[in-house]
Structures are given as C-alpha cells and as structure tokens.
Amino acid sequence: MDNTPRVWIGCLHCYNDGRLVGDWWDANEAAYVTPEDVHGRPVNESHDELWCFDHENIPTGGELDPMTAGEWGDRYKEVTDKGYDWAAFMAYVKLGGHGDGVPDFDHFENSYVGEYGSMRAYAEEFVNDIEDLPNVPDIIRYNIDYDGVVQDLEQDHAEQDGHIFWSC
Numbered sequence: 001m002d003n004t005p006r007v008w009i010g011c012l013h014c015y016n017d018g019r020l021v022g023d024w025w026d027a028n029e030a031a032y033v034t035p036e037d038v039h040g041r042p043v044n045e046s047h048d049e050l051w052c053f054d055h056e057n058i059p060t061g062g063e064l065d066p067m068t069a070g071e072w073g074d075r076y077k078e079v080t081d082k083g084y085d086w087a088a089f090m091a092y093v094k095l096g097g098h099g100d101g102v103p104d105f106d107h108f109e110n111s112y113v114g115e116y117g118s119m120r121a122y123a124e125e126f127v128n129d130i131e132d133l134p135n136v137p138d139i140i141r142y143n144i145d146y147d148g149v150v151q152d153l154e155q156d157h158a159e160q161d162g163h164i165f166w167s168c
Contacts, residue, residue: 003086005076007069008054009033013047020053027058028073030066057086059093071102078105088112091160113157113164122157122164123149 007030010022022038030052035043038050052064058072079089082105092108116122123146127133133141158165 003057005057005069005072006055007052007058007064007066009038009050009066009069010053011035011038011043011047012049012051015051015053022050022053026073027055027069028077029070030073031070033066057090059090068102075102075105079108082109084109084112085115087161088115088163091163092165095158095160095165111165111167113166115163116159117162119150119153119157119159119164120146122159123153126153 005027006024007027008022008024009030010020014021025033033050035048035050039047050066052066052069055064055069057076058064058069060068060072075089076086079086089103089108092111093103113122116125127144127146127149156167158167
C-alpha cells in the first residue's frame, strides 16, 4: 500500500471564480510547484497563488499551504529513508507528543519502541528478553504477572495503532 503524502494543488484565483484547476502532487514536490505547472501554460500574475485543497496521508485537518505540505513530504522522506514505517510516524502524530506543526523526526526516533500490536505483546517480549530469565525457576517464570507488567509499562509508554512509544 502506497502511503506517500500527496496534495491536490490548485489555483486559488480559479477556485474563487468557481473553477477547479489543479492536480495531485507528491507532498515533497509541493513547495516547488508553480502556477505554470498547475495551469500547464504561462499565466498572468492574478493566478500566482496556489493552495493545497486536499491531501492524502498527511495527518492534518483541512487545507494547507504548499510550503507546509512540502515539509510533510520532507518528513516522509526522512522517516522512510531511515527505515521507519510512515504508519508508525502517523501513530506518533496521533499521540500528540509533537506539539504544533510538522513533528520533529529526532523526537519521534527517540520515542519509538516498535510495532507490537498491543501493550501486552510488548510486555511479553520485554520480559522474555531478560537475559537471566531462562535461569529463573519455572514456578516463577510461568507465573509472571503480565497484566502487572503492562500496568507498569503504561506509566512511561504509550500505545497507538499497535505502535509503542516512550511517553511523549
């Protein structure tokens, strides 16, 4: 599934005249789209203001300007170039730990634990990764209170759409 952020960029002047003139672009190209690109020909200066009237795979409501769309496209490239899944980044954004605007990649990277499907799955892997666990007697190992581990992990972790993060 392609989750590349895309925007529909149109001419604001034409829109205000009741005509939709524009096209879809990858968000990382949005800041470089010109009125001539949108119209497919040279235009006069009354058609020089562009706007993103629709978008896909950008977690912001409503319309946005091409520069902001370009920032989202740049973040997508940074996230995927570093080997992360865009869905993980979108889960991070939903948690709201990023503040306003386009979230900082470094904060995401430092917060992201991984994709586990649930906090319980993370807790089980967390416990099973303990180096000395095989040396713990079976009576203790088989009676670990995973619900309690989940409660403890939830004190400084958050789960969103199956992705686990250190609390933002």
